[in-house]
Amino acid sequence: MTPNKEDFIKAIHELGGQDTVVTNKELVRSLSISAASVTEMNNRLLKEELITHLPYQGVQLTEKGLLIANQLIRKHRIWEVFLAEKLGYDWNEVHADADLLEHASSDFLIERLNIFLGEPTFDPHGGVIPNKDGTIPEIHSTPLIECQTGDRFKIKEVDDQEDFLEYLLYKKVKLGKEYTISDIEPYDGPFTLEALNGERTLIGHKAAFKILVELLN
């Protein structure tokens, strides 16, 4: 395994390669490499039986590939917790450094770090940390977009795009924070959220897809 292969497998996973076919074009976009390089890497991973490949259609992770993806995500997210909680990174700052560290971490290191951090279940933006054996803890949460006016909820997870996290930082949206939906404008208009202290926040329609919540009674 090399850092490039690991990141490539992770990209397939992020694009849904656990259950659906991921096209070369999506990988080109996601990894910012040429189409030819994607074909090449596909062939390498195919030889190692980490993916299956339907020519001109795309790739999918095998069991073996999925395990590698989940173990890498585990490393990534444990590092993110460290950077945020111990080194005081904001949640939009953790990604780049975790993306490097994940490839430079022995299993021994990750298990020690995990214990040092108190065996966290979630990363700083609510992503669940896969178990050591590659299995994923079951989590139940609802996209904000599916909620109704009047619903009360708690923020559970947010999309980890750097610019989106920055936007949420500015909007003061944090994991665990509770809101009530006081209004949803029609025609894909914004959500108006009211926090416990009465503070009101406008959240755009598209952003409501990227926020997962837990409905409270």
Added chain:
Amino acid sequence: MTPNKEDFIKAIHELGGQDTVVTNKELVRSLSISAASVTEMNNRLLKEELITHLPYQGVQLTEKGLLIANQLIRKHRIWEVFLAEKLGYDWNEVHADADLLEHASSDFLIERLNIFLGEPTFDPHGGVIPNKDGTIPEIHSTPLIECQTGDRFKIKEVDDQEDFLEYLLYKKVKLGKEYTISDIEPYDGPFTLEALNGERTLIGHKAAFKILVELLN
């Protein structure tokens, strides 16, 4: 800069390349790569003016090369402090993981980590941590081999070879621990050290070269 180049420069530094010429053979031994690969890497570093090269004699670090070496050593040693103090690694366990992490650390990360660790001056075996600007704090310590019977001293630094550290762990020699030399056997015989609690430890002649101490009045 790549991980391989960084480690190569660090190896030159460890072999004395700051002031003396380091031969290819020494680098072959130290990095476990072929002589041809050493010649190749020399040429690459030469082109970047990180080393000077006398054909068939060896290489030496330039100012530029020395700065890179010291900054890498800073990263390495700060990680070692983290692994030892926060993750509970024994001092003979820190090296391999720090050797990977040092190449996957942004300057931002290292400065945050440094602050988190309380801006340490020394790594777990007493190696001084270079400053951010690549300068080295001045340290005054004496090799144990130069001490006399009757001398009282404190352990300041030990060689960081993994097997030597394991030996010291077994001998219960730790940084900061105080001893008196109760005997030095002639003909390169062992040193007998007596700790404050009366406990006696035999230290081989060769080991006495690898232990640096601070003499106490």
Added chain:
DNA sequence: AACTTTTTTTAGTCTACCCTAAAAATATTT
């Protein structure tokens, strides 16, 4: 001084990534 051994360099290969340009296959329009 001549021979032998050691060390360094050169020459030729290999793998992992990356690229561009062209060809082939598939999808979309007209």
Added chain:
DNA sequence: AAATATTTTTAGGGTAGACTAAAAAAAGTT
């Protein structure tokens, strides 16, 4: 159905880093 556009693959190259085998240079021995 044909033409056009998009996507994927192939062909051909490039760099970093590693190797072995052979040639060249330096050092050590007799």
